[in-house]
Amino acid sequence: MFVDQIGKFTLSRLEAAGRWTLFSGASLxxxxxxxxxxxxxxxSVFELGVRxxxxxxxVSAFAGLVLGLQGHYVLSRFGASGMLxxxxxxxxxxxxxxVLAALMIAGxxxxxxAAELGIQxxxxxxxxxxxxxxxxxxFLAGARLFASLLVFPSLTALFVxxxxxxxxLSGCVLLxxxxxxxxxxxxxxxxxxxxxxxxxxxxxxxxxxTSLCAYQxxxxxxxxxxxxxxxxxxTVRGIVLSSIAILAADYLITAALL
Amino acid sequence: MKSPRLERIAGLFVLxxxxxxxxxxxxxxTVSLRPSETYLVEARFANAAGLINGxxxxxxxxxxxxxxxxxxxxxxxxxxxxxxxxxxxxxSDSIASIRGHGLLGDKYVSLSxxxxxxxxxxxxxxxxxxxxVDLESLLSRFAFGAMQNDKPEKKAAPNE
Numbered sequence: 001m002f003v004d005q006i007g008k009f010t011l012s013r014l015e016a017a018g019r020w021t022l023f024s025g026a027s028l029x030x031x032x033x034x035x036x037x038x039x040x041x042x043x044s045v046f047e048l049g050v051r052x053x054x055x056x057x058x059v060s061a062f063a064g065l066v067l068g069l070q071g072h073y074v075l076s077r078f079g080a081s082g083m084l085x086x087x088x089x090x091x092x093x094x095x096x097x098x099v100l101a102a103l104m105i106a107g108x109x110x111x112x113x114a115a116e117l118g119i120q121x122x123x124x125x126x127x128x129x130x131x132x133x134x135x136x137x138x139f140l141a142g143a144r145l146f147a148s149l150l151v152f153p154s155l156t157a158l159f160v161x162x163x164x165x166x167x168x169l170s171g172c173v174l175l176x177x178x179x180x181x182x183x184x185x186x187x188x189x190x191x192x193x194x195x196x197x198x199x200x201x202x203x204x205x206x207x208x209x210t211s212l213c214a215y216q217x218x219x220x221x222x223x224x225x226x227x228x229x230x231x232x233x234x235t236v237r238g239i240v241l242s243s244i245a246i247l248a249a250d251y252l253i254t255a256a257l258l
Numbered sequence: 259m260k261s262p263r264l265e266r267i268a269g270l271f272v273l274x275x276x277x278x279x280x281x282x283x284x285x286x287x288t289v290s291l292r293p294s295e296t297y298l299v300e301a302r303f304a305n306a307a308g309l310i311n312g313x314x315x316x317x318x319x320x321x322x323x324x325x326x327x328x329x330x331x332x333x334x335x336x337x338x339x340x341x342x343x344x345x346x347x348x349x350s351d352s353i354a355s356i357r358g359h360g361l362l363g364d365k366y367v368s369l370s371x372x373x374x375x376x377x378x379x380x381x382x383x384x385x386x387x388x389x390x391v392d393l394e395s396l397l398s399r400f401a402f403g404a405m406q407n408d409k410p411e412k413k414a415a416p417n418e
């Protein structure tokens with residue numbers, strides 16, 4: 001009846017969480033399986049990193065522009081316009097940078113990853129890899145997980161740099177703020193702690209996003225559908241789950257570090 | 259293997275990303291890899307309200323250090339540990355006072371150097387201190403001061 005439906009649902013979620021953990025562990029452990037690690041790493045860095053540069057640059061420029069605008073509007077009410085640099089740099093560094101960069105990379109590269117692995121699953125390429133006695137988790141997802149540890153923090157750093165420049169553009173060029181005061185406020189506001197928090201968040205988001213998207217694609221056959229529909233479901237689940245994971249992890253990391 | 263061009267782009271990305279993170283942490287923020295040479299001094303305040311770990315320590319408004327620890331002394335006074343830059347020696351009769359950056363700003367420790375010939379040694383204590391000005395009690399004294407002053411006198415009168 002209704003109660004056993006709840007039980008079944010809970011157990012299946014629990015199983016999925018366990019399978020995801022084992023999948024991530026296996027892909028990190030067996031990253032060398034199948035060889036050609038260097039070129040796989042290069043390809044992962046290209047797909048996760050290089051392809052996301054344009055979208056990161058555009059999104060961060062607009063995030064910084066709107067922060068400068070809103071910050072000027074709010075702060076000038078209190079006569080605290082000199083705090084604009086503090087507001088823009090701290091909010092970009094501690095929250096917006098890691099979260100928005102991770103969401104954009106998840107949208108751009110995570111979906112592609114889930115779809116690619118989903119198609120490899122539905123065309124039985126993953127089974128073929130397994131028959132060759134190569135760990136499919138390590139061969140397909142391992143290098144990507146390691147690449148995300150580098151790519152997410154560096155794209156987040158790019159996001160913050162471009163965003164702070166965007167805040168300067170809207171605050172000091174388009175609006176009458178003093179650029180020297182803006183940059184002095186930026187330099188004095190950002191401390192080592194903030195940078196550490198920013199890069200740590202980015203690395204955690206990278207691991208979560210990549211492993212969730214890879215897991216969904218890898219297990220596309222478990223969604224109850226087959227072929228193209230299964231790939232579609234895997235892609236959607238990958239992006240939705242990684243978005244939720246990013247925001248939940250963001251809260252937990254912030255609470256732990258404050 | 260197949261496409262060395264892709265690998266070259268990936269390599270370039272790695273180099274650029276190291277530059278990006280380096281600029282972010284050392285150009286935009288100021289994270290120094292080598293901790294600057296500092297020494298610790300202590301000061302005892304009757305009230306250190308508003309100070310936190312990391313609060314500035316300044317001489318004539320120029321920051322030369324930060325607060326590293328706050329604890330309660332044996333006589334219920336606040337013992338504030340501060341680290342100061344090694345190249346600034348503080349005369350032993352200097353005064354440490356807790357000030358604020360404006361009404362809403364953070365509290366900081368302001369050091370007024372004295373004229374003594376000897377300096378405070380690392381680990382030493384600044385004996386001359388001025389506590390934080392508690393703005394709320396100051397305001398309430400202005401607002402309710404008259405009432406509080408009147409009451410004891412009125413009560414005292416019947417006893418005599």
